[in-house]
Amino acid sequence: MPLRSFSYKSTHYYLVEGEKGLLAFDVGWPGTIRSYIDGLKSLGFTLSDLSCFMVSHFHIDHAGIAGELQSRGIPFLVFPSQEEAIAGFESFMARKGMAFTPIDLEALERVPFEESRRILATWGIGGEVLPTPVHSADSVSLLLDGGEVAVGDMPPAHQLAEEEGRAVWRLVGERGGRRAFPAHGRPFPVEERP
Incomplete structure (x- = not known):
């Protein structure tokens, strides 16, 4: 189940193809649903392929069209460290005058980290979601069983001075992470391994 990706506006968006469709990791800037759909199309997919x-x-740049995708009936998986960040995120977009579809808090698919492997397996995806609060407190990473890990904006371990960030990378390595796929820039090896 390798990660597949497309990019626009300096951000990479990832897809994992499972037995029951696609899991999307990160979903575009506000007002860019057309660009996101075009990116899917470049890989031979449509929005209806998203599970x-x-x-x-x-x-x-990571969650700007989340409300729009959710309003189209696509389940939105949210993890314990993330839900509190939604209000601030939407408030920021409103203050900046950005057009966006609000996230339906009642319809969120809340997934505890310890249940992420089981939940992903229901979509036919082998992997788990880890809390990786290096870039921001709500940051998570998607670790696939093959060692690929989508990391959002988490910088490589060698760029981190603080031990907390390096400890997060050690966790990723201990859990089998081998190659990191960031939202900006090229993939890189997971440096902090047991």
């Missing part, structure tokens, strides 16, 4: 989606964290 569910998640975001690495609630910044506009």
Whole structure:
């Protein structure tokens, strides 16, 4: 189940093809649903191929069209460290005058980290979601069983001075992460391994 990706506006968006469709990881800037659909099309997919989606964290280049996808009936997986960030995220977009579809809090698919492997398996995806609060407190990463890990904006371990960030990378390595796929820039090896 390798990660597949497309990019626009300096951000990479990832897809994992499971037995029951696609899981999308990070979903575009506000007002860019057309660009997101075009990116899917470039890989031979449509919005109807998405089984569910998640975001690495609630910044506009990662979650800007989350409400719009959710309003189209695509389940939105949200993890314990993320839900509190939604209000601030939407408030920021409103203050900046950005057009966006609000996220339906009642319809969120809330997934505890310890249940992420089981939940992903229901979509036919082998992997788990880890809390990786290096870039922001709500950051998560998607670790696939093959060692690929979508990390959002988490920088490589060698760029981190603080031990907390390096400890997060050690966790990713201990859980089998081998190659990191960031939202900006090229993939890189997971440096902090047991």
